[in-house]
Amino acid sequence: MxxxxxxxxxxxxxxxxxxxxxxxxxxxxxxxxxxxxxxxxxxxxxxxxxxxxxxxxxxxxxxxxxxxxxxxxxxxxxxxxxxxxxxxxxxxxxxxxxxxxxxxxxxxxxxxxxxxxxxxxxxNCTTAILVVALEPLRQAFGLRRVIVSTYQAASGAGAEGMAELERETRRVLLEGGPAGHEVFAHPLAFNVIPQIDSFQPNAYTREEMKVAWESRKIMGLPDLLISCTAVRIPTFRVHAEAVTIETERPVTPEAARAVLAKAAGVKVVDDPAAQLYPMPITATGQDDVEAGRIRANPVFGDCGLDLFLCGDQLLKGxxxxxxxxxxxxxxxx
Amino acid sequence: MxxxxxxxxxxxxxxxxxxxxxxxxxxxxxxxxxxxxxxxxxxxxxxxxxxxxxxxxxxxxxxxxxxxxxxxxxxxxxxxxxxxxxxxxxxxxxxxxxxxxxxxxxxxxxxxxxxxxxxxxxxNCTTAILVVALEPLRQAFGLRRVIVSTYQAASGAGAEGMAELERETRRVLLEGGPAGHEVFAHPLAFNVIPQIDSFQPNAYTREEMKVAWESRKIMGLPDLLISCTAVRIPTFRVHAEAVTIETERPVTPEAARAVLAKAAGVKVVDDPAAQLYPMPITATGQDDVEAGRIRANPVFGDCGLDLFLCGDQLLKGxxxxxxxxxxxxxxxx
Missing domain, CATH: 3.40.50.720 (NAD(P)-binding Rossmann-like Domain)
Incomplete structure (x- = not known):
């Protein structure tokens, strides 16, 4: 070929x-x-x-x-x-x-x-990492609401983004000077930037709306209630996502964990006693999206579930x- | 005295x-x-x-x-x-x-x-930064649900935490070696750790439950539906928080912004066109908690609101x- x-x-x-x-x-x-x-x-x-x-x-x-x-x-x-x-x-x-x-x-x-x-x-990278874990949960429990907050790496802005983070982190540590920026809207070294891509009329960024629009299309749920806060943080690779869902049918962490354990493209990393949970340093270079911190979220009664995802956005993303x-x-x- | x-x-x-x-x-x-x-x-x-x-x-x-x-x-x-x-x-x-x-x-x-x-x-630092913005919104619109994801700085672990982040970031950049850790459960340099404090039987961490328990007590809302995902990220100072709320009465971003603009201890930083929003580099050393990215969250119909907070957790926190x-x-x- x-x-x-x-x-x-x-x-x-x-x-x-x-x-x-x-x-x-x-x-x-x-x-x-x-x-x-x-x-x-x-x-x-x-x-x-x-x-x-x-x-x-x-x-x-x-x-x-x-x-x-x-x-x-x-x-x-x-x-x-x-x-x-x-x-x-x-x-x-x-x-x-x-x-x-x-x-x-x-x-x-x-x-x-x-x-x-x-x-x-x-x-979009954030969407791909999200839906690979959401879809098996949807099949098992239905999905009513999805709320996502992201922790996105510099590599989302390409090789230039990674180079800028490295260069400007050095500048802060070695010269004690303020970090500069060209690729990102603000200095990223030791900072957090709650803007990825441009702002839309509804005050969400395009990155945030991509997660909503694209998740709905891929999962075939045009009316899914889903929102995102997309935040750039000073990591090189791997996007992390804190996800809260309200399911249509009651869900337990045990049942969700069993569903995700069998899901293609997902690796359950969820052993709090051993301090095992998804992290950029373990998800880097991995094909599977790490899913962990799976717990019942009482904000949605017996239909609430929290989980934390890490996926290499240059790979699955x-x-x-x-x-x-x-x-x-x-x-x- | x-x-x-x-x-x-x-x-x-x-x-x-x-x-x-x-x-x-x-x-x-x-x-x-x-x-x-x-x-x-x-x-x-x-x-x-x-x-x-x-x-x-x-x-x-x-x-x-x-x-x-x-x-x-x-x-x-x-x-x-x-x-x-x-x-x-x-x-x-x-x-x-x-x-x-x-x-x-x-x-x-x-x-x-x-x-x-x-x-x-x-x-708790995360709680103080949160409730100073939540309370005026509660007074104006009522609060039904609160979902928080945090971006917490190394200083939450004290001076040793900041020193470890600096030392291990240098190690990664200058020696190319893997970052070490003593203060944190895992290396923090260029990483994200979704664990702050110890795990509770419900699989939330103590830090996450503190946000729920303490917010309820301070605001006098013992039954408030509130959940948190607390995440350590590689910044030195200032905790950031992505907050989604469901209010009891309809809310608009304009009305919420007006309420927060008058609230003591809060500074509204919310001008997307000028790329102004809360960030650690601007909130560091500031008494007021920065609030921005204020927008209607359709996940909760006309009662949904998203906002992003940054507060110096050594100061207000x-x-x-x-x-x-x-x-x-x-x-x-």
């Missing part, structure tokens, strides 16, 4: 190449595309050193599969043309996620939505989910 | 001395007490250099006011005897907070509870609130 990674020099693009190799995706030829700035440079991959090309439809139309890790604007400009040229496209941007004719897929939840589509949208979609495309096609 | 700070060498103890000076508390003589290990050492204060004494009832019984920034065990062993000796005692530990005969006070909320009591409990209580004691006595 001729596979192209578009946006190969970014954090997600590099992770896509790693995941393709790790999952032994049947790549016969790997093509890497990036901006003209990076074109001509070489990148080491498990398929040897590959020269990065500037993207053009002509250069990409012979691919069987294109994995897009590019901006929404770039995806809007090029993804449909590529799909129409016969290439299966999995787009990691937000460009098509809410388009009616484009499936938005987390394979553990709604693989069937892929059908014969040639353009599939990969969800991006590259892994994209390749999982591609695996289903292959099976389908 | 002869004032003693017991536990003067800790993060809160030092802050107490600063706050006494900043608020021009009528100190005629300042006595500093700490463990025998620190006794004999000198500490610079706005009242000159003071030699730290080992605590004894004999040495402290001539005080008019004792501010305790010590462990719960120490407070349990000594606070009642000190109050019975005629000293007004404000205790920062959790030892007496839920005792029926001891008022638990945030002056903006329940100053009247002080009455003629000589032993007053200062609440500890030293400032204790001195504010002492100011009322002085007026009362």
């Amino acid at each position: 001729r596979v192209g990674v578009i946006g190969a020099t970014g954090a997600v693009g590099k992770e896509l190449v790693e995941v393709l190799a790790k999952r032994r995706f049947p790549v016969t030829e790997l093509c890497l595309f990036a901006s003209t700035r990076s074109a001509g440079t070489k990148q080491k991959t498990p398929w040897g050193e590959i020269t990065i090309e500037a993207y053009s439809l002509e250069a990409a139309r012979n691919l069987d599969l294109a994995l897009l890790a590019v901006s929404g604007d770039f995806a809007k400009a090029h993804a449909r043309a590529l799909a129409e040229a016969g290439v299966a496209v999995v787009d990691n941007s937000s460009a098509f996620r809410l388009e009616q004719d484009v499936p938005l897929v987390v394979p553990e939840v709604n693989a069937a939505a892929i059908g014969n589509h040639r353009l599939i949208a990969n969800p 991006a590259a892994l989910n994209a390749v999982q979609i591609a695996e289903r495309l292959r099976l389908a096609g | 002869r004032v003693g700070v017991i536990g003067a060498t800790g993060a809160v103890g030092k802050e107490l001395v600063e706050v006494l000076a900043k608020r021009r508390f009528p100190v005629t003589e300042l006595c500093l007490f700490a463990s025998t290990r620190s006794a004999g050492t000198k500490q610079k204060t706005p009242w000159g250099e003071i030699t730290i004494e080992a605590y004894s009832l004999e040495a402290a019984r001539n005080l008019d006011l004792a501010l305790l920034a010590v462990s719960g065990d120490f407070a349990k062993a000594h606070a009642r005897a000190l109050a019975e000796a005629g000293v007004a005692v404000v205790d920062n530990s959790s030892a007496f907070r839920l005792e029926q005969d001891v008022p638990l006070v945030v002056p903006e909320v329940n100053a009247a509870a002080i009455g003629n009591h000589r032993l007053i409990a200062n609440p 500890a030293a400032l609130n204790a001195v504010q209580i002492a100011e009322r004691l002085r007026l009362a006595g």
Whole structure:
């Protein structure tokens, strides 16, 4: 299979190449595309050193599969043309996620939505990590309300975000100076920024609304009552999420734990006595989303449940989910 | 007034001395007490250099006011005897907070509870920051449900916590090695730890239950439906809190903002267009709790409200609130 990674020099693009190799995706030829700035440079991959090309439809139309890790604007400009040229496209941007004719897929939840589509949208990282745990709970107990607060890592802003956090943390510790910022709206080192993406008219950010909009679409629950507070914190990788749900039918922590223990893509890490619970340092590099701190929340009577999730947003939140979609495309096609 | 700070060498103890000076508390003589290990050492204060004494009832019984920034065990062993000796005692530990005969006070909320009591409990830092914003909303709209997720700084674990975060962050950045930990249950540098204090039988931590128990007592709402997820993150100072409430009567963001703008102890920082919202870097060293990201949460119909709080937990969350209580004691006595 001729596979192209578009946006190969970014954090997600590099992770896509790693995941393709790790999952032994049947790549016969790997093509890497990036901006003209990076074109001509070489990148080491498990398929040897590959020269990065500037993207053009002509250069990409012979691919069987294109994995897009590019901006929404770039995806809007090029993804449909590529799909129409016969290439299966999995787009990691937000460009098509809410388009009616484009499936938005987390394979553990709604693989069937892929059908014969040639353009599939990969969800927002926070959403992918959330729904992989929510869906099995929904199946078992129903879902009435979902309230999420996130603890999102710098890598959500790409390699530049991680570099800025490292550089500015050094500046604070070594020079004692105030942290600077270019990628983030404010200094992130030893700070918390309750804004990810732009503000909407309803005073939620786009990131917060993506969690609501995309979760509803993926789970097929257009009326689900769900809200999010999305917060950037000074970690490098892995998004954490504090989740409170009200179920339709009574739920107990034991029953929820049993359901999640059997759920694909979820690893229950929930042993308070041993101080085991989801954390970025343990979830980093892991395919599965860690779920723990599972407890009955009396705010919703016997239908209340709290849980804490940690997922590597470069993996389940991006590259892994994209390749999982591609695996289903292959099976389908 | 002869004032003693017991536990003067800790993060809160030092802050107490600063706050006494900043608020021009009528100190005629300042006595500093700490463990025998620190006794004999000198500490610079706005009242000159003071030699730290080992605590004894004999040495402290001539005080008019004792501010305790010590462990719960120490407070349990000594606070009642000190109050019975005629000293007004404000205790920062959790030892007496839920005792029926001891008022638990945030002056903006329940100053009247002080009455003629000589032993007053200062609440948990997260609780103090929360209720100063919740109470005016309760008065205006009523409160049915409260769901809180916290972003708590290393200083909640005292000066040792801050030192560990700094040291281990350096280790990660300069040596590339894994972060260590002694104060915290796990490495905190570039990580998130969803455990503060010990686990209770209901799988919530004590910190989480303190927020519920203490908020109910301070606000006089014994049946309030309130839950918390308490999370330690790698910041030095200031606790942030993502708060979702269901009110009893319909609420709008505009009405809530107007109420909070007039509330004592709260500063509304809520201008998304200018990227202004509460953050640790702006709330550090500030007396007022910053409140922002105020928005209607449709999960609770027209009774839902989200807000984000940042409060300096060494100030409103500890030293400032204790001195504010002492100011009322002085007026009362």
